[in-house]
Amino acid sequence: MPTIKDIAREAGVSHGTVSNVLNKTGKVSIEKIRLVENAAKKLGYVPNVQAQLLKQGITRTVALILPSLCEDIYLDLYNAVQTTLFKADYDVNVYPTNDIASIEEAILKRIPQSGLTAVVTVSCLGNSGEELYRDLPCPVIYIDRDGEPVRPNDMFIRFDYEKIGAAIGRHILDSGRREVAVFSTPPSFSRDQLLIKGLEDAVNGSAVSIRHFTSTFNLAINTAFDIVQAGVRFDAIVTSSLSRAEAVQSALRISYAKERPEIITLSNSGGLAPADFLACRLDFSQMGVRIADQIIRWSRQKESMPPVITMEDGGFPQALPQIPKKAVRTLTMLTLDTPTTNALDKLLPMFEAESGIHLKLIRTSAEDLAATADMLSDDFCYDLIRMDVARMDVMGRKTYMPLSEAGITPETLPQTLIRGNYDNYSLSGGAMYTLPFDPSVQLLLYRSDLFDDTLLRRAYFERYHETLSVPVTIGQYLQTAEFFTAACSPNSPTRYGTTIMDQTAFATASDFMPYYLANVPDAPQKASGPAIRTGEMAEAMRQYLRMLDFAGRPQSWRGCVRLLTEGSVAMTVVYSNYAANIISSGRSHMIGKIGAAVVPGRRPLLGGGVVGICRYSKNVEACREFLRWYFTPDISTMIVRLGGTSPLADTYNNFKNFVIFPWLPATQESFALGSRGVSSQPTPDGCSIWDYEFSIGTAVKNMIAGDMSPEEAVNMAQVMYGRSGTRKIT
Numbered sequence: 001m002p003t004i005k006d007i008a009r010e011a012g013v014s015h016g017t018v019s020n021v022l023n024k025t026g027k028v029s030i031e032k033i034r035l036v037e038n039a040a041k042k043l044g045y046v047p048n049v050q051a052q053l054l055k056q057g058i059t060r061t062v063a064l065i066l067p068s069l070c071e072d073i074y075l076d077l078y079n080a081v082q083t084t085l086f087k088a089d090y091d092v093n094v095y096p097t098n099d100i101a102s103i104e105e106a107i108l109k110r111i112p113q114s115g116l117t118a119v120v121t122v123s124c125l126g127n128s129g130e131e132l133y134r135d136l137p138c139p140v141i142y143i144d145r146d147g148e149p150v151r152p153n154d155m156f157i158r159f160d161y162e163k164i165g166a167a168i169g170r171h172i173l174d175s176g177r178r179e180v181a182v183f184s185t186p187p188s189f190s191r192d193q194l195l196i197k198g199l200e201d202a203v204n205g206s207a208v209s210i211r212h213f214t215s216t217f218n219l220a221i222n223t224a225f226d227i228v229q230a231g232v233r234f235d236a237i238v239t240s241s242l243s244r245a246e247a248v249q250s251a252l253r254i255s256y257a258k259e260r261p262e263i264i265t266l267s268n269s270g271g272l273a274p275a276d277f278l279a280c281r282l283d284f285s286q287m288g289v290r291i292a293d294q295i296i297r298w299s300r301q302k303e304s305m306p307p308v309i310t311m312e313d314g315g316f317p318q319a320l321p322q323i324p325k326k327a328v329r330t331l332t333m334l335t336l337d338t339p340t341t342n343a344l345d346k347l348l349p350m351f352e353a354e355s356g357i358h359l360k361l362i363r364t365s366a367e368d369l370a371a372t373a374d375m376l377s378d379d380f381c382y383d384l385i386r387m388d389v390a391r392m393d394v395m396g397r398k399t400y401m402p403l404s405e406a407g408i409t410p411e412t413l414p415q416t417l418i419r420g421n422y423d424n425y426s427l428s429g430g431a432m433y434t435l436p437f438d439p440s441v442q443l444l445l446y447r448s449d450l451f452d453d454t455l456l457r458r459a460y461f462e463r464y465h466e467t468l469s470v471p472v473t474i475g476q477y478l479q480t481a482e483f484f485t486a487a488c489s490p491n492s493p494t495r496y497g498t499t500i501m502d503q504t505a506f507a508t509a510s511d512f513m514p515y516y517l518a519n520v521p522d523a524p525q526k527a528s529g530p531a532i533r534t535g536e537m538a539e540a541m542r543q544y545l546r547m548l549d550f551a552g553r554p555q556s557w558r559g560c561v562r563l564l565t566e567g568s569v570a571m572t573v574v575y576s577n578y579a580a581n582i583i584s585s586g587r588s589h590m591i592g593k594i595g596a597a598v599v600p601g602r603r604p605l606l607g608g609g610v611v612g613i614c615r616y617s618k619n620v621e622a623c624r625e626f627l628r629w630y631f632t633p634d635i636s637t638m639i640v641r642l643g644g645t646s647p648l649a650d651t652y653n654n655f656k657n658f659v660i661f662p663w664l665p666a667t668q669e670s671f672a673l674g675s676r677g678v679s680s681q682p683t684p685d686g687c688s689i690w691d692y693e694f695s696i697g698t699a700v701k702n703m704i705a706g707d708m709s710p711e712e713a714v715n716m717a718q719v720m721y722g723r724s725g726t727r728k729i730t
Contacts, residue, residue: 002045011039021454030462030491033455060090062295063111065121067099067185068217071243072268073284074122077143080288080655081120088296090117099124099185099216108132118295126188139298139305141291144191148307153298155305157287159313161191162198164280167316168238168264169202171278177236177262181227183213183248184240192240195266199238220244224251239265245277269314269654281314285655329622330358334372335386336609337363339577340438340644344630347638351629357622359384366391366506373399381616383623386437386609389425390506390676394688396428400612403432406620414631416649418671425610425647434612435627436647440577441670442514442604443663445561446470447570448595450484450493459483459491470597474518474543477571477600481550484570488550492570499563499572500547502554502704505697506690510605511573512700513693515540517675518601532696532718541703541710554704564594573599575607576667580643583660596663598670606674608645695720 008018013032020028021036028036064081066074082092095111097104101124108129111119113136120141123129130150133140139153149156172180182199184192200210211232215223224247227237239245245265252260262278269283290309297303335341345361352358364372366388373385373395385399403409403426417436425436450456451468460468460483471477481497482488501511519536555563560572561581582594598604611630613623629635636646640657649668651657658664676689699717702708708716 002040007036007039007045011035027461028458030455030458033458037455060117060299061112061115062090062092062117063119064092064094065104065107065119065123066094066096067122067124068096069094071217071241073241073266073282076268076655077284077288079659080285081292083659084289084292085295088292090295097124098218101125101129101188104129105132108136113137117299120291120295124186124188126190139295141294141305143287143291144189146190146194153305155294155307155309157291157309157311158191159282159311161194162201164266164313165195165198165200166202167198167280168195169199169208171264171316172199172208172236173203173206175236175262178207178209179232179234179236180208180210181213181230181232181234181237181261182210182239183215183223183227183237183244186214186216195240215244217243220247221250224248225255228252228255233259234261236262236264239263241265242267242277242279245279249276278316280316283311283314283655286653287311289655329356329619330360331383331619331622331626332360332362333384333386333611334362334364334369334382336366336369336388338386338438338609338644339580340608340639340646341386343639343642343644346642347635351626355622355625355629357625359626370395376614376616378616381614383614383617383619384611384626385614386611388609389439389606390689390693392425392428392434392610394690396433396610396612397431399615400433401615401617401620403435403612406613407624408435408627412628414648416633417647418649418652418668424606424674424676425608434610435631436608437611438577438608438645439606439647439671440575440608440645441606441667441674442510442573442599443576443579443666443670444470444597444599445564445572445574445579445582445663446595446597447494447564447567447593449593450570451595456491456493459489463489470595471571471600472598472602474515474601478543478546478550481547481571485550494568494570496552496563496569497550497571498547499560499569500544500551500554500704501557501560502701503556505694505701507557507697508700508704509693509697510575510607512540512544512696513605514573514599514601514603515543516696517603532714532721534714534718537696537714537717538710541700541713544700545703545710548704565591576663576670577608577645579663579667580661583643594662596666598666598673602673604670604674606671606676692721 004018008014011018013035017028017032018036021033062081062085064078066078069075069078078094085092095107097107104123104125116136116138118139118141119133119136120143121133122143123133123145125132134151139155140151141155141157142149144158144161145156147156182196184196187193196212203210211230213223213227220243224244227234227248228251237248239248242265245263248263263276264278266282267277267279269281269285290311294305298305341361341363348359362382369387370391373387376399387395387399413435418439425439426432426434451470457468460466463483464479468480471480477498484492484494484497486492486495501507516537519540520533557574557578558581560574561578563569564572565582579596583591611627613620617623631648633648633650636648636651637654637657640646640651641660652664652668695717698720699708699713702716703710703713
């Protein structure tokens with residue numbers, strides 16, 4: 001394998017220069033970076049990251065000891081630990097034990113201890129194995145272990161299995177079960193013993209009889225047949241894992257058992273709940289993220305490990321809400337053609353099968369929807385209507401019935417909405433009329449591979465004497481866009497730095513408004529609309545006009561994402577509901593190379609739509625059943641997986657979701673900063689956010705077309721908005 005000396009000889013530079021280039025340290029000229037990179041590529045040099053770290057006295061290897069990767073919860077745990085640590089330049093080595101103590105002991109004796117940052121274990125050794133772990137020269141993180149660690153910087157992380165067992169016991173009593181089988185791991189696993197203790201304490205003194213069965217992972221199917229053929233007609237079987245529940249189900253099916261007992265189990269979180277089981281949801285993905293975060297903090301910032309972390313379980317949600325199935329009913333929903341509407345369309349057969357309610361989606365344009373809403377009456381109406389949030393302040397009260405009249409009260413509303421959703425998407429005149437249907441927010445999407453490129457970073461520094469980083473301010477955004485525009489920068493690998501919008505006046509206003517709002521941080525943009533500040537808006541207009549040189553031909557939202565995924569631009573600002581097009585684009589070469597951040601200026605606009613029950617609908621009960629179904633965590637997760645957006649916070653905290661859609665953390669942060677929502681107070685002068693944005697968007701379009709200067713465009717916006725109401729323009 002070629003060495004640094006070989007590369008230095010081939011490139012004609014010093015050893016120190018090669019080291020600085022390969023380690024991305026030091027100030028090396030662009031010419032020398034090119035020489036070193038070309039020489040390394042020619043010689044086939046592959047850096048040994050671990051060797052480099054060891055040479056620097058740094059260890060970044062984590063050992064993960066698990067019963068099996070065939071168990072869903074442990075596969076989720078591994079994926080979360082590995083994905084999170086990989087991004088931070090750690091390696092994860094996984095060691096399956098199959099619940100066999102001798103295998104785990106052999107792993108601990110053979111593991112290469114000198115290079116370990118931490119060991120994470122789901123141990124089957126019980127207390128007898130503590131001495132082997134105490135001899136390790138690094139922190140040990142014990143999963144699902146009772147008690148507290150005896151060494152500093154060891155950590156126990158677990159769910160409250162005794163509480164979960166008690167909840168299962170109460171369900172067994174409430175449902176009148178009498179003969180119960182408990183199928184768990186061998187007694188060395190303390191988590192299952194706590195589960196059993198909670199269950200037994202809950203049914204103590206009742207007529208419930210409990211019989212215990214245990215097995216290792218590999219012998220689960222054998223024990224499942226022992227349970228089915230035990231000579232006892234169990235009316236409930238409690239299992240400590242989904243794989244054991246599935247083994248019991250297979251044994252029941254093969255044994256042709258006519259009366260099937262209820263199967264109660266623990267399962268992983270994410271996706272639809274198991275349809276055939278009552279399952280307590282345990283988010284091992286989130287546990288994996290917590291573990292990885294603690295390892296990084298300890299090894300890099302030397303933060304002490306907390307001795308114990310107790311995770312919250314997800315309870316026992318049903319696969320779908322229990323909706324009374326009556327005669328076939330039909331609902332109509334007037335909506336726009338959005339990613340969320342298309343995702344919902346795929347799930348409606350499931351809703352109809354469960355409820356007997358056929359929901360017909362009527363797609364139309366925003367303008368036609370507004371015109372239709374003005375014509376609603378007792379003789380002509382739709383049952384449910386989805387409209388843009390920007391229309392809500394003017395049209396909400398005349399389109400929808402108050403949620404309270406529909407029997408939807410604060411107690412029945414979803415309680416885990418992302419920050420600010422009820423304030424921004426529900427209120428009109430102080431009353432709640434709608435629920436957030438597919439909220440979105442503006443994001444900055446960017447080519448992370450370009451921002452990490454050594455050559456580009458050096459070129460940027462030589463040109464601007466600043467470090468290339470994701471832009472935070474409008475000024476940084478303009479400068480970075482200029483750098484990534486080929487006509488302005490010979491080093492740019494992209495034709496343009498960014499994109500601009502030129503579709504409808506409203507879309508153009510959305511694209512422009514973060515520039516203006518960044519200049520007036522003290523003026524929140526609510527539905528009544530801030531007064532147009534002449535000086536600040538003129539400056540924003542000039543900035544936006546300058547961006548035309550770095551953006552090429554104006555695009556639609558989908559067109560902006562397409563240019564990014566094709567590699568034609570380095571950055572774009574779009575609404576979060578269009579970000580899924582990065583994944584769905586078959587032409588994209590950038591999957592895995594796209595980052596997301598809050599828009600420059602940190603004043604994003606909220607977007608998306610609201611849904612409510614039409615004030616003239618005669619099918620209020622069926623509408624209420626649909627809304628209850630739509631706002632369950634499982635359905636919301638499926639909506640997101642299918643490319644839509646959801647208002648529920650759970651979908652943004654779900655590890656599997658943000659592995660697939662890495663922009664979700666930035667989306668959640670942006671929602672907390674965003675504005676544009678409906679006003680809780682009436683607007684006496686009749687002005688609306690729709691009027692406001694139409695005035696500004698029309699003026700900006702005229703400026704883009706070259707028909708007006710920035711100052712003339714501001715004057716036009718003033719005149720148009722002034723005529724829409726009696727608001728004083730300052």
